[in-house]
Amino acid sequence: MNVLGFGDNTVDRFVDRGIDYPGGNCVNVAVFARRLGLDAAYLGVFGDDDLGTFVRTAVAAQGVAVEHSVVRHGETSVSTLCVRDGDGSSSATTGAASALANRSRWTPA
Template sequence: MRIVTVGDNCMDVYTSSGKAYPGGNPVNVSVYLSGLGAEAAYVGWVGSDAYGEMMIDAIREKGVDTSRITRAEGRTAVTCVEMDGSDRRLGDYDEGVNAQFSLTAEDVHFIQAHELVHSGIWGHADPYFALFKEKGLLTSFDFSDRLQHELTESLPPYVDYPFFSYTLEDEYIRQRLRKVQGRGAKIAVATLGENGSLAYDGVQFYRCGVEQVNVVDTMGAGDSFIAGFLHARLQGRPVQECMEAGARTAAKTIGYFGAW
């Protein structure tokens, strides 16, 4: 199982403690997939600062292939994080060198050697998804909570597994999943926080709850769900089992500070 994630990364800096943890949706998904036993790689840019070196070292230590990470002149992206009980609130975001991210021909060639490619709404990789599909890759994309973003209209024909973040299982999210799946996706999925998750495959909806655990920090929960879901899906498991796998992976993540 060879999976590559592409796009943004950032250092999550907790304002209360000053501690910094590597993160960003594509980075997190690659790390979680590696932990599940997949052969995972990450393609992205970090800055020439100390955070850039920290990011590469941390990802590599988790078993992720970092050979296509570029160190660009400038700052590594930083997100300020504030804690509200066990929940985290994202504050100021400095995109740093990620603002100029693009793929080289060598990057695209490297990505083609994988079975599935994943990215997210802030990754600047969306322009390449038509090419990824043309090359025969399975594709996954995290739209986060941007359910009305213009990419939810243009990108689904090139995304097999689109993921969204929402809060409730209501008619609004059901309609959004129906629409996105109808534009070409195989399975459209929404994580609903403490209310579990919902998926639609064009035939029926699937519902999955959450595992009851002691919540320390919700950072990375959605990303770990995506990793668990994709790992199970590439093993050929049915939709319900994929959602349950995602819930198990997310439950582990919320038991400690930082995404991983």
């Protein structure tokens, strides 16, 4: 393995777009390292809720090894964002949330 993302994972919820993205700094580093052709793994704790499954599945689908991560009882962290007026400004709040029915595939550029 060339890169290990160790630590947090979260869901970035864009309420103005009605879309969720898997995220968290450690997850993002592992995913983008994999996209650059490096072997990458993520080591952390996923929640046992639907959002935890969503993040874990999305990260694994990117070719990032997650088999040494654990799943524990609890809700996945959610960072709620709203882009205002398309000018790049946004507001954000964080906290636990229940599962969101409308999820998307991993698509950050």
